[in-house]
Amino acid sequence: MNSFTTSALTPAFPVLPRTGLETRLAARPDGFPTPAHFRTVTTAVAAPAPGQVLVRNLFMSLDPGMLLLMSGGSHLPMPRYEVGEVMYGDAVGEVVASADPTLAEGDLVTHRLGWREYAVAGAETFRRVDERAYPSPSMHLGFGLVAYVGLMEAAGLQPGDTVFVSSAAGATGGLAGQIARLKGAARVIGSAGSPEKVAHLTGVLGFDAAFDYHDGPVVDRLHAAAPDGIDVYFDNVGGEQLRAAIEVMNVHGRIAVCGALNRQRAGRPDDGPGDLLSVLGKRLTIRGFTLFDHLDLAPEFGAQFRGWLREGSLVYDETVVDGLPSAPRALLDLVGGRYTGKTVVRLAGAAG
Ligand SMILES: NC(=O)c1ccc[n+]([C@@H]2O[C@H](COP(=O)([O-])OP(=O)(O)OC[C@H]3O[C@@H](n4cnc5c(N)ncnc54)[C@H](OP(=O)(O)O)[C@@H]3O)[C@@H](O)[C@H]2O)c1
The missing domain is CATH 3.90.180.10 (Medium-chain alcohol dehydrogenases, catalytic domain)
Structure with missing residues (x-):
C-alpha cells in the first residue's frame, strides 16, 4: 500500500x-x-x-x-x-x-x-x-471523436451515402468529411467561408466538391454540388445552411446537429430549421448530440484514427x-x- x-x-x-x-x-x-x-x-x-x-x-x-x-x-x-x-x-x-x-x-x-x-x-x-x-x-x-460520433451514432452513416458538412475547414468539419470518406461515403461535399478554404477542402482534405456559403443562396450551391441529393448532413452551423440541407435531403436523410456557429457568431438565437413540412414528407431525422454521451467510443475511435494517421489516409x-x-x-x-x-x-x- x-x-x-x-x-x-x-x-x-x-x-x-x-x-x-x-x-x-x-x-x-x-x-x-x-x-x-x-x-x-x-x-x-x-x-x-x-x-x-x-x-x-x-x-x-x-x-x-x-x-x-x-x-x-x-x-x-x-x-x-x-x-x-x-x-x-x-x-x-x-x-x-x-x-x-x-x-x-x-x-x-x-x-x-x-x-x-x-x-x-x-x-x-x-x-x-x-x-x-x-x-x-x-x-x-482534437475533435476527431466528435466527428466520429456525429457521423456514426447521430447520423448512422452508411457506405454509399452522399454527405454534406458545414464549416468543413474547421476542427470538427475537416475531420468529419475525411472520416465520412474513409467510412465509405460515395460523395463528400463541404462548405466554408472563403475561396482559400474551399480550395483547401478539395485540394488538401480530399472533399469531392466544396463551395463558399457567401456565394449566393446556399440551396442553389448545394443542389449544384449534390445533383442526386444528400443522405447525411453534419451540421456545425444551423441557419441558412440547415434550411438548405433539409431542402436538398433525400428521403430518410439524417442530420447530425453538432454545433451552432451561426448563433455563436451572431451572439443571438438562430432562425432555426424553418418549415418542417419537408422533414415530415421526406421522413428525415434531425438529431442533436454531444460528445459527453459517447465517451465510451474513444478507444474504438482512437485505434482507427491513429491507423489512418499512420497510413497517411487522413490529414490532421x-x-x-x-x-x-x-x-x-x-x-x-x-x-x-x-x-x-x-x-x-x-x-x-x-x-x-
Ligand atoms: N456536439 C459536440 O459534442 C461538440 C463538440 C465540439 C464542438 N462542437 C461545436 O461544433 C461546432 C464546430 O466547432 P469547431 O471547433 O469545429 O469549430 P470550427 O469549425 O473550427 O470553427 C470556426 C469556424 O466557424 C465558421 N463559422 C462561424 N460562423 C459561421 C456561420 N454563420 N456559418 C458558417 N460558418 C461559420 C468559421 O469559418 P468560415 O470561414 O467558414 O465562416 C470558422 O472557421 C461549434 O458550434 C462547436 O461549438 C460540438
Missing part, C-alpha cells in the same frame, strides 16, 4: 513554480464578446495537497462552445462560466508534482482545467494519456496560437473564421 504525508513529499518537488497566468470571465457578454469580457491575471500556484497533483499545461483547446458558456443559458450539459471566476476547457499538460500514487511527475494528462498555465486538483480530475500516441501532445485535444490540420494572453482574441478570431483545423493555444514554451 502507498502512504503519503505532505512532509514526506515536500523534498520530492522542491522547485515549484510560484506564479502562473489564468483567464477569468470579466463580464457576461450581451451578444458577441470582445476582449474586454476576459481578464488574464497572475496568480499564486499552490503546492499539491495529499491526493492532488500539479500540472503544467502545455496546450489548451479553443472551442466556439466557450462563447455559449460565457453568455449562459445555452442548454449545454456543462456549467456556464461565472463572472470573476477562471474559465475552463480542455487542456493537455505534464504532471510537475504529484501527491497521489496514481500519477507521477512527467506523466502526460488531459483534463478540463484549461485557461490557466498551471492546474492543481485531485488526481481523479486528470486522465493519463500515452505521450507516444501522436507527434504532438496538442493532438489529444491544426492552428497553434502562442500564450494565454493571446487566447481571448484567438477565440473570437476562431469564430470569426480566421483559422483552419483545430485551434489550440500553446501555454508552455510559448514566446512572449
Whole structure:
C-alpha cells in the first residue's frame, strides 16, 4: 500500500513554480464578446495537497462552445462560466508534482482545467494519456471523436451515402468529411467561408466538391454540388445552411446537429430549421448530440484514427496560437473564421 504525508513529499518537488497566468470571465457578454469580457491575471500556484497533483499545461483547446458558456443559458450539459471566476476547457499538460500514487511527475494528462498555465486538483480530475500516441501532445485535444460520433451514432452513416458538412475547414468539419470518406461515403461535399478554404477542402482534405456559403443562396450551391441529393448532413452551423440541407435531403436523410456557429457568431438565437413540412414528407431525422454521451467510443475511435494517421489516409490540420494572453482574441478570431483545423493555444514554451 502507498502512504503519503505532505512532509514526506515536500523534498520530492522542491522547485515549484510560484506564479502562473489564468483567464477569468470579466463580464457576461450581451451578444458577441470582445476582449474586454476576459481578464488574464497572475496568480499564486499552490503546492499539491495529499491526493492532488500539479500540472503544467502545455496546450489548451479553443472551442466556439466557450462563447455559449460565457453568455449562459445555452442548454449545454456543462456549467456556464461565472463572472470573476477562471474559465475552463480542455487542456493537455505534464504532471510537475504529484501527491497521489496514481500519477507521477512527467506523466502526460488531459483534463478540463484549461485557461490557466498551471492546474492543481485531485488526481481523479486528470486522465493519463500515452505521450507516444501522436507527434504532438496538442493532438489529444482534437475533435476527431466528435466527428466520429456525429457521423456514426447521430447520423448512422452508411457506405454509399452522399454527405454534406458545414464549416468543413474547421476542427470538427475537416475531420468529419475525411472520416465520412474513409467510412465509405460515395460523395463528400463541404462548405466554408472563403475561396482559400474551399480550395483547401478539395485540394488538401480530399472533399469531392466544396463551395463558399457567401456565394449566393446556399440551396442553389448545394443542389449544384449534390445533383442526386444528400443522405447525411453534419451540421456545425444551423441557419441558412440547415434550411438548405433539409431542402436538398433525400428521403430518410439524417442530420447530425453538432454545433451552432451561426448563433455563436451572431451572439443571438438562430432562425432555426424553418418549415418542417419537408422533414415530415421526406421522413428525415434531425438529431442533436454531444460528445459527453459517447465517451465510451474513444478507444474504438482512437485505434482507427491513429491507423489512418499512420497510413497517411487522413490529414490532421491544426492552428497553434502562442500564450494565454493571446487566447481571448484567438477565440473570437476562431469564430470569426480566421483559422483552419483545430485551434489550440500553446501555454508552455510559448514566446512572449
Ligand atoms: N456536439 C459536440 O459534442 C461538440 C463538440 C465540439 C464542438 N462542437 C461545436 O461544433 C461546432 C464546430 O466547432 P469547431 O471547433 O469545429 O469549430 P470550427 O469549425 O473550427 O470553427 C470556426 C469556424 O466557424 C465558421 N463559422 C462561424 N460562423 C459561421 C456561420 N454563420 N456559418 C458558417 N460558418 C461559420 C468559421 O469559418 P468560415 O470561414 O467558414 O465562416 C470558422 O472557421 C461549434 O458550434 C462547436 O461549438 C460540438
